Amino acid sequence: MNLKYMYSLLAVIVLFLVSYILAGTGMAFKVLFGIILPYAALLTFIIGFISRIRNWARSAVPFRITTTCGQQKSLPWIKPNAIDNPFSKGAVVIRMFLEIVLFRSLFRNTRLKMKAGPKITYNLEIFLWVGALAFHYAFLTVLLRHLRFFTEPVPILVQLLETVDSFFRIEILYDINQFGLPGVYISGLVLLAAVTYLFLRRVFIPNVKYISLAADFFPLFLIFGIAFTGILMRYVTKIDVVAAKELTMGLVSFHPTIPEGLASIFYVHIFFVSILLVYFPFSKLMHIGGIFFSPTRNMTADTRATRHINPWNYPVHVHTYEEYEDEFREKMVEAGLPVVKQPVETPPEETEKKE
Amino acid sequence: MELTALLEKKKETIVNEWFEQVIQTYAPDTAMFYQGQKDAFANPVGSTTRHALTRLFNLLLKHNENESPAAIIDPLIRIRAVQNFTPTQAAGFVFFLKPIVRNLYKKNQKKIHFDELLALESRIDMLALTGFDVFMACREKIYSMKTNVERDKIYKAFARAGLIKEVPADEPDPKFI
Amino acid sequence: MSDLLKPEELYKTDSRPPRTDWMDTPVEIRRGIACYAGNPKSLEYVGLPNARKWSCFDEDWQLPENWQEIIHEGFKERLEKFRSFKVFMDICVRCGACADKCHFFIGTGDPKNMPVLRAELLRSIYRNDFTRAGKILGKLGGARPMTLEVLREWWYYMFQCSECRRCSVFCPYGIDTAEITMMGRELLNLLGLNIDWIATPVANCYRTGNHLGIQPHAFKDMLEFFQEDIEEITGVLVEPQYNKVGADILFITPSGDVFADPGTYTCMGYMMLFHYLKEKYGFDITWSTYASEGGNFGFFTSHEMMKRLNAKMYAEAKRLGVKWIIGGECGHMWRVINQYMDTMNGPADFLEEPVSPITGTKFENAKSTKMVHITEFTADLIKHGKLELDKSRNDNLSVTFHDSCNPARGMGLLDEPRYVIQNVCNKFHEMPAGTIREQTFCCGSGSGLNAGEDMELRMAGGLPRANAVKSVHESKGVNTLATICAIDRAALPDLMSYWVPEVEVYGVHEMVANALILQGEKDRDTDLRGEPLPGMEDSDE
Incomplete structure (x- = not known):
């Protein structure tokens, strides 16, 4: 039994039960889950996020320690690798863009040649890259789609995204007589699948399991819970979308209300999102901000051409040439090495060391 | 003859099982990597182990008789000699083959002569002893390299003391003494 | 046959160590892996602290009384001075991309040589000492207090990293273990923990x-x-x-x-x-x-x-x-x-x-x-x-x-x-x-x-x-x-x-x-090592 994920799983289950039960008990808890906690969570998220970023920004960047992943720019006839060994700020922007948008370094893990030995082989590395991409893009899509709940009228781009994202529409006349299935969003399913994959690899790949902490499982379960409750509401319990939007629009317009007819599962969904928001700034999820601050990626590799300034550079003890010559003068002269001061005839006792 | 034929037929399974057991001598997370990563250059331990075991098995089946057993077992023992193993653990993996073959024998007792099994086991014993020889050679190599480093230090101390000219003109290369 | 061990059992006597979580697996400092401690004279000469004769194989490392405080303060100072350190302490998601990229892990098979774990050795202390979540959640949040056992682990593994940066090429956030090892070694040096091959x-x-x-x-x-x-x-x-x-x-x-x-x-x-x-x-x-x-x-x-x-x-x-x-x-x-x-x-x-x-x-x-x-x-x-x-x-x-x-x-x-x-x-x-x-x-x-x-x-x-x-x-x-x-x-x-x-x-x-053809050179018959040049093998002196 892996305690690390059991603790996290338990935590999420408890959160689920607590919110599910309490939301059903009366108005007070609906206000708590539907209004107070979301506001508090958002506030915590914003303040927490900003303070983390400020905290990083406060630390100095004493040296330009770019990881160079390609040929440097040196002699004019040698072709440099402009992106992986960025000489200019523009190249750094491209490098960072590819890193953030395509997870380029993660892709490097992937090896193309495979299939040797008698067993069926599988390329775990590419799965990590694909899984990570699927997860992050699905999450982003889901997030953007939810803008429809926070805007009126719904921006055309969000509507477009929904159209692209959904398939399998058997919902002609849906609005009128509630017949058929609503359009199935790919992103929701992909998100669920990707989260499941990311979880399973932490359980089944021994070295990933070995390095995983409880803190690595918790957000996975939480996001799973969010996606799961979302899907449940949309396709199974069919919540009252109009009421849901009334609540969310209330939040946005700072005239919060608790509309009638919203099932407990909706409050669970909102509660999970609130927890995620609160958890975010205190956890590894901050990697979304941290990547922008990673000195091995966000700096140019032109240190020999333009000097980098260390804000706390301080003078240090050095062994000067004079001290050196004082110690070795006789031997240097004897060996025919040039000296600055000619040796004076002194008794040999005077050989104290200087620091 | 029967046993050899049977082993030949089951070669892949046997070698796989043997490989599996040898790899399980590492920590589980490490074992998974040694087993799973098929790129020989990203995973020299896993690929060398698999390759060496296959060739050793062929040797037992008398396929490559003109090659010396020591040369075949060397690459694998050479790795295990510098890893976190006792001598038994480093060289004892050869014996893992015995139970595998015995199980096979038990299932086919009627067809196979016991003498054949004994003969094969003797060959496995010899292979294990060869493995131990190689292991010792590797360890001796390590020790001699360590000694050379110490020797090197003394040589440099001489030089620092300005005694280098006392050493015969053809300065000895401390690494190769 | 009956009272003899079966071969399977016989060979199992040397089975691998029990599987414990990495935090619960005590470090065993081994000869052949660890280096000798720095010569006190060398440390003294350049003014490094706590110069003394000691060995990593000793029970007593002769640390200063307040060594935990020294580490804590040193850690804090470096978090302020190096954004790399702070960011790398915070953003690792333990995806495992680096795990099999380290030559020391590939070669030794020691799981703590996976770059991510090498860094976790420091991160666990960072969380405990400097983050709210770590303080509240403790071990669940991947935090642990600084103990002698941890220090020994640091020493052992910070000197099993060659600061080669291969892992940082593969890390999606560019986390550079070389940077982490450098900080780890700086901290160790505050206590006079160095190896002679470096100090001298x-x-x-x-x-x-x-x-x-x-x-x-x-x-x-x-x-x-x-x-x-x-x-x-x-x-x-x-x-x-x-x-x-x-x-x-x-x-x-x-x-x-x-x-x-x-x-x-x-x-x-x-x-x-x-x-x-x-x-x-x-x-x-x-x-x-x-x-x-x-x-x-x-x-x-x-x-x-x-x-x-x-x-x-x-x-x-x-x-x-x-x-x-x-x-x-x-x-x-x-x-x-x-x-x-x-x-x-x-x-x-x-x-x-x-x-x-x-x-x-x-x-x-x-x-x-x-x-x-x-x-x-x-x-x-x-x-x-x-x-x-x-x-x-x-x-x-x-x-x-x-x-x-x-x-x-x-x-x-x-x-x-x-x-x-x-x-x-x-x-x-x-x-x-x-x-x-x-x-x-x-x-x-x-x-x-x-x-x-x-x-x-x-x-x-x-x-x-x-x-x-x-x-x-x-x-x-x-x-x-x-x-x-x-x-x-x-x-x-x-x-x-x-x-x-x-x-x-x-x-x-x-x-x-x-x-290189030098002006006025004679017909060379050996290379710089005194080995005969190609085609000159027979013209032995």
């Missing part, structure tokens, strides 16, 4: 100018030996200049090249090249006995020590009044020069922007630091046809090139040495992709780990590199491993002699010198 070269370098403690006259003596050897082989007397005020260029190379085979042949190579350029083009370059060390083991101690040792380069350049500096073949020396020197000890406004006096090429990429890598310099000479070369003299060498970690991942010096090699040798074969260029595997002995007592670690850590060499040895007949790093030249011969004994280690400029 540091003290020597501080005092005499080089790691080996070669005094000025002995330094000159060594070069005189090489002069004799070169004269014997080529019939030409080369005359290096020392500490020459007013020379055009200062040359600094690791002292390993002066004192340890096969680096010595590389050193002879530099001397011959400079002589050639002096005779033909009036090239004026000087060696320095004061700045007689390119390498910088301070880099493996602390940022401050790195700066203290590095200061000699600019100081000597200024004193001698040279125009700019050429640096020899060395790995970590070039990471220091490329990414730290100008920032630490610059600006070098007393030097000129480097221009090759022979070809007129401006080294734009070095215009601020004013230090040029010798392979950049030589590649430029060859490109402009300034060297007369007889490639066939290296025909008995079938060469492959080992990218040293620091020039590869801390600089990007990849094609310059290849260009030089391919212009002085006819036979050149690359090792497999994934083991060269920015993905190169470390020699296993970098960052001060090339001692003797940790030979098992070095051999296991060097396995991925040796394995790639072996493959080109077997498939292409490669017998020469070329490199541009002095630690490589010291460490790889051992590595080769264990894994691929048929392969010899060469510096690039040794091969340049073999091919």
Whole structure:
């Protein structure tokens, strides 16, 4: 039994039960889950996020320690690798863009040649890259789609995204007589699948399991819970979308209300999102901000051409040439090495060391 | 003859099982990597182990008789000699083959002569002893390299003391003494 | 049979240790992996704290009373001073991409050598001491208090990392374990926990100018030996200049090249090249006995020590009044020069922007630091046809090139040495992709780990590199491993002699010198090592 994920799983289950039960008990808890906690969570998220970023920004960047992943720019006839060994700020922007948008370094893990030995082989590395991409893009899509709940009228781009994202529409006349299935969003399913994959690899790949902490499982379960409750509401319990939007629009317009007819599962969904928001700034999820601050990626590799300034550079003890010559003068002269001061005839006792 | 034929037929399974057991001598997370990563250059331990075991098995089946057993077992023992193993653990993996073959024998007792099994086991014993020889050679190599480093230090101390000219003109290369 | 153990059971007696979580697995400091502690005299000489005679195998490490406080304060200070440290402590998601990229993990199989875990050793303390979540959640949040056990673990694993940065190439956030190891070692140094293979070269370098403690006259003596050897082989007397005020260029190379085979042949190579350029083009370059060390083991101690040792380069350049500096073949020396020197000890406004006096090429990429890598310099000479070369003299060498970690991942010096090699040798074969260029595997002995007592670690850590060499040895007949790093030249011969004994280690400029046709040279019949040149095998003396 892996305690690390059991603790996290338990935590999420408890959160689920607590919110599910309490939301059903009366108005007070609906206000708590539907209004107070979301506001508090958002506030915590914003303040927490900003303070983390400020905290990083406060630390100095004493040296330009770019990881160079390609040929440097040196002699004019040698072709440099402009992106992986960025000489200019523009190249750094491209490098960072590819890193953030395509997870380029993660892709490097992937090896193309495979299939040797008698067993069926599988390329775990590419799965990590694909899984990570699927997860992050699905999450982003889901997030953007939810803008429809926070805007009126719904921006055309969000509507477009929904159209692209959904398939399998058997919902002609849906609005009128509630017949058929609503359009199935790919992103929701992909998100669920990707989260499941990311979880399973932490359980089944021994070295990933070995390095995983409880803190690595918790957000996975939480996001799973969010996606799961979302899907449940949309396709199974069919919540009252109009009421849901009334609540969310209330939040946005700072005239919060608790509309009638919203099932407990909706409050669970909102509660999970609130927890995620609160958890975010205190956890590894901050990697979304941290990547922008990673000195091995966000700096140019032109240190020999333009000097980098260390804000706390301080003078240090050095062994000067004079001290050196004082110690070795006789031997240097004897060996025919040039000296600055000619040796004076002194008794040999005077050989104290200087620091 | 029967046993050899049977082993030949089951070669892949046997070698796989043997490989599996040898790899399980590492920590589980490490074992998974040694087993799973098929790129020989990203995973020299896993690929060398698999390759060496296959060739050793062929040797037992008398396929490559003109090659010396020591040369075949060397690459694998050479790795295990510098890893976190006792001598038994480093060289004892050869014996893992015995139970595998015995199980096979038990299932086919009627067809196979016991003498054949004994003969094969003797060959496995010899292979294990060869493995131990190689292991010792590797360890001796390590020790001699360590000694050379110490020797090197003394040589440099001489030089620092300005005694280098006392050493015969053809300065000895401390690494190769 | 019945009362005998079954063979299965018999062989199980040596089964692997029980599976425990990494935090609960106590560290076992092993001989063959760990290095000897720093000599107290060395620590004292450079003013490092808590100098005393101790050993990592002792029960009592003789730590200062308040050692936990020292670590805590040191940690805090470094979080403020290095954004890299703070960010890398915070953003790892433990995706596992780095796990199998470390040569020490691949070779030793020790799970704590996975880069992510090496970093977690520090992160667990960071969370406990500096984050709210860690304080509240404790072990669940991956936090643990600083104990002696943790300290021992730090010491053991911070000196099983060669700061090669291979993991940082694969990390989606660019987390660089070298950076983490450097911080870990700085913290350990606050308690006087260092290894002798680093501490003593540091003290020597501080005092005499080089790691080996070669005094000025002995330094000159060594070069005189090489002069004799070169004269014997080529019939030409080369005359290096020392500490020459007013020379055009200062040359600094690791002292390993002066004192340890096969680096010595590389050193002879530099001397011959400079002589050639002096005779033909009036090239004026000087060696320095004061700045007689390119390498910088301070880099493996602390940022401050790195700066203290590095200061000699600019100081000597200024004193001698040279125009700019050429640096020899060395790995970590070039990471220091490329990414730290100008920032630490610059600006070098007393030097000129480097221009090759022979070809007129401006080294734009070095215009601020004013230090040029010798392979950049030589590649430029060859490109402009300034060297007369007889490639066939290296025909008995079938060469492959080992990218040293620091020039590869801390600089990007990849094609310059290849260009030089391919212009002085006819036979050149690359090792497999994934083991060269920015993905190169470390020699296993970098960052001060090339001692003797940790030979098992070095051999296991060097396995991925040796394995790639072996493959080109077997498939292409490669017998020469070329490199541009002095630690490589010291460490790889051992590595080769264990894994691929048929392969010899060469510096690039040794091969340049073999091919270089000196003015007035006699018919050479041996190379710099005294081995017969191709076609000369029979003309034994």
